[in-house]
Amino acid sequence: VVEELAANGRRSSSKAAPAAVRVVALADHDSAAAERVPTGVEEVDRVLGGGLVRGSVVLLAGEPGVGKSTLTLQLASSIAAREEVLLVCGEESPQQVRARAARVGPVRPRIATIADPSIDSVLSAASATSGTVIVDSIQTVFDPEIPSAPGSVSQVRECGARLARLARDDGITIVLVGHVTKDGAVAGPRVLEHLVDVVLTFEGDRQAGIRILRPLKNRFGSTHEAGFFEMSQDGLVAIRDASAYLLADRSPGAPGSVLAACVEGRRPFILEMQALVVPNHGAPPRRIAQGVDAARLSVIVAVIESHLGIGMRDKDVFVSAVGGIRAFEPAADLPIALAILSSLRKTPLPEELVAFGEIGLAGEARRVAASDRRLVEAAGVGCRRAAVPASLVSEVIGIELSGVRHLRDAQDIIRTAKPGRG
Numbered sequence: 084v085v086e087e088l089a090a091n092g093r094r095s096s097s098k099a100a101p102a103a104v105r106v107v108a109l110a111d112h113d114s115a116a117a118e119r120v121p122t123g124v125e126e127v128d129r130v131l132g133g134g135l136v137r138g139s140v141v142l143l144a145g146e147p148g149v150g151k152s153t154l155t156l157q158l159a160s161s162i163a164a165r166e167e168v169l170l171v172c173g174e175e176s177p178q179q180v181r182a183r184a185a186r187v188g189p190v191r192p193r194i195a196t197i198a199d200p201s202i203d204s205v206l207s208a209a210s211a212t213s214g215t216v217i218v219d220s221i222q223t224v225f226d227p228e229i230p231s232a233p234g235s236v237s238q239v240r241e242c243g244a245r246l247a248r249l250a251r252d253d254g255i256t257i258v259l260v261g262h263v264t265k266d267g268a269v270a271g272p273r274v275l276e277h278l279v280d281v282v283l284t285f286e287g288d289r290q291a292g293i294r295i296l297r298p299l300k301n302r303f304g305s306t307h308e309a310g311f312f313e314m315s316q317d318g319l320v321a322i323r324d325a326s327a328y329l330l331a332d333r334s335p336g337a338p339g340s341v342l343a344a345c346v347e348g349r350r351p352f353i354l355e356m357q358a359l360v361v362p363n364h365g366a367p368p369r370r371i372a373q374g375v376d377a378a379r380l381s382v383i384v385a386v387i388e389s390h391l392g393i394g395m396r397d398k399d400v401f402v403s404a405v406g407g408i409r410a411f412e413p414a415a416d417l418p419i420a421l422a423i424l425s426s427l428r429k430t431p432l433p434e435e436l437v438a439f440g441e442i443g444l445a446g447e448a449r450r451v452a453a454s455d456r457r458l459v460e461a462a463g464v465g466c467r468r469a470a471v472p473a474s475l476v477s478e479v480i481g482i483e484l485s486g487v488r489h490l491r492d493a494q495d496i497i498r499t500a501k502p503g504r505g
């Protein structure tokens with residue numbers, strides 16, 4: 084149930100005769116190209132498609148603790164080298180923000196702050212600035228005329244809409260920070276998605292590992308980009324070579340481990356897929372997925388059971404994409420299956436083997452997008468052989484393809500693997 088403002092409130096519907104409406108041919112409008120202002124934070128600019136578009140509204144959504152405030156402070160520091168930035172500090176006091184800003188970059192004089200997140204204060208301060216406004220977070224901004232609490236659907240929607248109107252009318256760039264919860268945010272930023280021009284999601288393991296910035300929606304550019312970051316003492320640091328980062332602690336030669344070639348947006352990266360298959364001693368079988376889709380894992384186990392004739396009911400299966408990254412794409416199927424078979428047979432796979440491909444319900448291997456990009460990335464980390472769907476043809480130099488038509492062929496790869504090699 085969503086509380087709405089009564090009709091006799093601010094938005095009273097006047098039944099006055101409509102004023103004459105000006106209708107203009109589309110061709111008669113200026114086709115002014117969007118003015119893009121680079122933020123100076125390289126990874127963010129790439130994800131945005133070159134920078135922030137003046138007069139646009141960007142929503143940065145993520146779980147608490149993922150690093151939204153840190154990232155926006157880095158943006159503020161970088162943008163303030165050129166123009167004014169207004170920070171709306173709704174979550175933390177300006178003193179706390181000052182302390183954190185000093186950790187992540189120079190505290191520039193052109194960064195102004197306000198601590199009052201009531202919408203009228205925010206709008207009046209924002210219309211007085213010529214540059215960029217950062218609101219951390221939209222859930223703290225409130226309209227005193229709406230009786231529900233800050234962060235409720237009606238507050239978030241109304242305040243978001245008024246900020247978006249200001250951005251369009253006055254040509255101010257606004258970045259809104261929005262919290263989402265694990266279960267998809269009840270009163271969260273989802274209600275803002277249609278209002279804003281760009282939605283960026285920031286995800287990752289809060290303890291360690293890669294944090295990924297993705298465009299979910301971008302009115303001014305592609306959504307096939309991704310930015311990789313790592314949290315450090317000095318704030319978020321871009322990870323240029325994600326594969327090297329993910330493979331740093333690999334212990335080769337262990338059964339149940341294989342390299343998987345994944346893509347995020349347009350960026351390929353190689354990660355280690357691990358599986359551990361153990362007897363469950365009569366307890367109900369468990370399938371535990373970490374960083375991979377639990378439903379896909381169940382399907383792969385069922386396909387192994389049904390098409391390879393291997394009993395799985397007396398076994399627990401654990402699968403993990405190492406490095407705190409999510410490998411939810413179908414291309415992870417084949418590496419998951421290989422890792423499970425390798426653990427089952429207690430046979431290590433060749434260290435220089437990489438795999439990718441979807442597995443169908445009949446056990447067949449199917450092609451996935453961006454194959455060449457995956458192979459080039461794999462060659463870059465030293466892979467010499469790739470287990471891929473048999474229909475794939477590739478010219479990538481330095482990698483020999485092992486075509487997999489059916490999961491049975493994957494079993495042959497295990498059989499021919501020389502234990503202890505690599």
Ligand SMILES: Nc1ncnc2c1ncn2[C@@H]1O[C@H](COP(=O)(O)OP(=O)(O)O)[C@@H](O)[C@H]1O
Nearest residue numbers: 146147148149150151152153154289314315316
């Ligand atoms: N001194 C520090 N050194 C390294 N990491 C830190 C430090 N202080 C905070 N962090 C990290 O920053 C995270 C908080 O980031 P923050 O930007 O406040 O997240 P959000 O705004 O998304 O809630 C913490 O979870 C922690 O991982």
Ligand SMILES: [Mg+2]
Nearest residue numbers: 151152174219
């Ligand atoms: Mg925060």
